[in-house]
Amino acid sequence: GAGVSQSPRYKVAKRGQDVALRCDPISGHVSLFWYQQALGQGPEFLTYFQNEAQLDKSGLPSDRFFAERPEGSVSTLKIQRTQQEDSAVYLCASSVGWGTSQETQYFGPGTRLLVL
Amino acid sequence: TQLLEQSPQFLSIQEGENLTVYCNSSSVFSSLQWYRQEPGEGPVLLVTVVTGGEVKKLKRLTFQFGDARKDSSLHITAAQPGDTGLYLCAGARRGSTLGRLYFGRGTQLTVWP
Numbered sequence: 001g002a003g004v005s006q007s008p009r010y011k012v013a014k015r016g017q018d019v020a021l022r023c024d025p026i027s028g029h030v031s032l033f034w035y036q037q038a039l040g041q042g043p044e045f046l047t048y049f050q051n052e053a054q055l056d057k058s059g060l061p062s063d064r065f066f067a068e069r070p071e072g073s074v075s076t077l078k079i080q081r082t083q084q085e086d087s088a089v090y091l092c093a094s095s096v097g098w099g100t101s102q103e104t105q106y107f108g109p110g111t112r113l114l115v116l
Numbered sequence: 117t118q119l120l121e122q123s124p125q126f127l128s129i130q131e132g133e134n135l136t137v138y139c140n141s142s143s144v145f146s147s148l149q150w151y152r153q154e155p156g157e158g159p160v161l162l163v164t165v166v167t168g169g170e171v172k173k174l175k176r177l178t179f180q181f182g183d184a185r186k187d188s189s190l191h192i193t194a195a196q197p198g199d200t201g202l203y204l205c206a207g208a209r210r211g212s213t214l215g216r217l218y219f220g221r222g223t224q225l226t227v228w229p
Contacts, residue, residue: 004158031215042118042204042219043159056216091158095215102147102166102208103215107158 004108021077021111025094035091082115122220137190137223139205153202195227
């Protein structure tokens with residue numbers, strides 16, 4: 001399909017392991033967002049890319065979290081030295097333009113991360 | 117503390133009943149969106165409202181944006197089992213990163229046949 005895809009869909013990690021989560025946005029979409037959704041909560045903003053430029057990373061919870069989008073398409077969210085509190089669903093969303101407040105964000109299915 | 121407070125958190129009703137979900141904040145939003153999320157999937161946009169006092173209808177769903185752009189409501193008439201899901205409101209604020217959305221905790225709706 002032509003939607004946003006994410007991989008892996010599920011990830012189990014031992015505490016202290018590094019993980020990498022991948023997002024394939026809709027082709028040609030300029031803006032890409034990462035959100036974290038803890039159990040029973042709404043999504044919370046992590047970071048925002050406009051093409052390859054990371055314009056806002058204020059939502060990243062700690063310096064263990066790192067995101068990149070080197071060629072302005074695929075994005076990777078990396079979490080180093082995972083902790084149990086990192087367990088959540090990580091959602092990626094893309095939008096066609098420069099991320100205006102009225103643009104539709106298309107969400108992927110998310111990666112469910114469980115840290116044991 | 118969530119910027120957007122949704123109520124109720126859980127709603128369990130019989131098919132054919134009407135319901136209203138509320139989304140409130142002390143902050144002003146430039147736009148407000150409603151999403152529906154199914155288990156194991158990402159949120160899917162239902163509607164965007166941008167003007168204070170705006171009312172939008174989508175079949176049996178009616179969305180309203182408060183005059184002061186601080187609150188919104190979602191009303192469903194004659195609910196059906198297919199309406200079951202997590203309903204999320206999300207707002208975009210002036211001065212924040214363009215497109216950055218602030219989500220409420222969601223309302224888990226279950227409609228029983």
